[in-house]
Amino acid sequence: MSLRLSTFKAPPKGEHYDLLIVGAGPAGLSAALYAARLLLKAIVVSMDVGGQLNLTNEVDDYPGLLRISASELVARFRDHAEKLFGVPVYTNITVQNMIREGDEYHITGTRGLDVYSKAVIIAVGTARRKLEVPGEKEFTGKGVSYCSICDAPLYKGKDAAAVVGGGDSAMEGAIILSGYVKKVYLIHRRSEFRAKPFYVEEARSKPNIEFILNSVVKEIKGDKVVRSVVVESKDGAVREISVDGIFVEIGSEPPKKWFQSLGLETDDLGYIKTDEWMRTNLPGVFAAGDAISMWRGFRQIINAAASGAIAAYSAYTYLTERGLIRRPVVKAEGAVNGGKQG
Numbered sequence: 001m002s003l004r005l006s007t008f009k010a011p012p013k014g015e016h017y018d019l020l021i022v023g024a025g026p027a028g029l030s031a032a033l034y035a036a037r038l039l040l041k042a043i044v045v046s047m048d049v050g051g052q053l054n055l056t057n058e059v060d061d062y063p064g065l066l067r068i069s070a071s072e073l074v075a076r077f078r079d080h081a082e083k084l085f086g087v088p089v090y091t092n093i094t095v096q097n098m099i100r101e102g103d104e105y106h107i108t109g110t111r112g113l114d115v116y117s118k119a120v121i122i123a124v125g126t127a128r129r130k131l132e133v134p135g136e137k138e139f140t141g142k143g144v145s146y147c148s149i150c151d152a153p154l155y156k157g158k159d160a161a162a163v164v165g166g167g168d169s170a171m172e173g174a175i176i177l178s179g180y181v182k183k184v185y186l187i188h189r190r191s192e193f194r195a196k197p198f199y200v201e202e203a204r205s206k207p208n209i210e211f212i213l214n215s216v217v218k219e220i221k222g223d224k225v226v227r228s229v230v231v232e233s234k235d236g237a238v239r240e241i242s243v244d245g246i247f248v249e250i251g252s253e254p255p256k257k258w259f260q261s262l263g264l265e266t267d268d269l270g271y272i273k274t275d276e277w278m279r280t281n282l283p284g285v286f287a288a289g290d291a292i293s294m295w296r297g298f299r300q301i302i303n304a305a306a307s308g309a310i311a312a313y314s315a316y317t318y319l320t321e322r323g324l325i326r327r328p329v330v331k332a333e334g335a336v337n338g339g340k341q342g
């Protein structure tokens with residue numbers, strides 16, 4: 001297979017594929033490498049490469065990799081699918097629509113994406129949840145951030161920042177920010193945390209992190225950039241705190257409306273319903289990773305990668321059973337795929 005690198009260009013207009021994978025996170029890139037091993041004509045189309053792994057620093061729970069930087073893990077996933085197995089990865093493209101035409105899906109999106117595929121894997125993960133308060137939209141990118149790990153260094157030497165949330169990301173974000181900013185406020189609507197206890201302990205040990213509990217953000221204020229955050233406590237007391245930045249770390253959610261507009265069946269929270277073979281309710285459409293309903297409460301890289309591999313195999317089975325592709329010719333006993341065992 002050819003050696004190529006991720007490209008910002010759209011794939012050739014009107015091109016036909018066996019399998020189009022939407023999303024280049026752990027699920028999509030794992031699906032891509034398995035698709036290549038099964039000799040499918042496959043591509044990956046994605047907004048970025050790495051997905052949520054771009055929001056964290058280090059991974060120490062992926063078997064066989066004894067603590068690895070998240071960016072290195074992303075590079076390895078990408079290189080495995082793209083460089084070793086030659087699956088083209090097209091990035092900076094948002095897939096917007098998918099309409100069934102005969103045995104194929106006609107897939108369109110930004111940057112002129114306009115291609116056909118007999119099977120599709122939806123591996124789009126989840127998107128960051130918003131506070132939905134006045135000022136949030138206006139100051140996004142001007143002091144409102146959804147990734148403490150990515151943006152904390154930009155606040156080096158600043159007086160104060162707020163982190164909103166009570167999970168691992170919020171706690172990790174506050175800890176990282178405490179190394180850059182003089183004062184960090186951790187605003188959380190409850191008094192208990194979803195975050196792992198060791199994160200909470202570490203955050204509590206930092207003298208420049210102040211916990212503001214049982215409180216919610218009501219408004220973000222500023223001029224050209226964020227200047228303050230208005231917080232209301234459960235007992236109704238309102239205070240305005242001067243901050244240079246506010247980091248919204250309140251989790252993520254699937255694009256429920258988009259899934260439903262494509263005709264995909266979702267659960268009550270908007271995650272795609274699949275069976276154990278990652279089949280959705282639509283023929284030839286499979287789903288994998290954080291976007292699916294199956295991993296409620298346990299959305300991890302290992303599950304994303306595993307479900308991506310299963311989805312690719314399911315797509316292959318779907319295509320061969322319907323005669324939409326020919327099975328690879330077995331050249332010698334036990335030698336499929338040019339001698340490599342799939």
Ligand SMILES: Cc1cc2nc3c(=O)[nH]c(=O)nc-3n(C[C@H](O)[C@H](O)[C@H](O)COP(=O)(O)OP(=O)(O)OC[C@H]3O[C@@H](n4cnc5c(N)ncnc54)[C@H](O)[C@@H]3O)c2cc1C
Nearest residue numbers: 023025026027046047048051052095124125289290300301
């Ligand atoms: C801060 C943080 C720390 C974490 N730490 C760990 C950890 O230590 N260990 C662990 O196992 N898990 C960890 N996770 C969870 C892990 O990152 C996810 O489970 C995993 O990334 C899910 O992979 P995915 O491929 O399903 O989705 P994602 O990683 O979300 O990737 C989705 C991909 O789809 C693309 N996409 C979305 N919509 C579209 C569209 N319409 N068109 C085209 N492309 C689209 C995105 O650009 C992205 O590339 C962490 C998550 C976060 C947020």
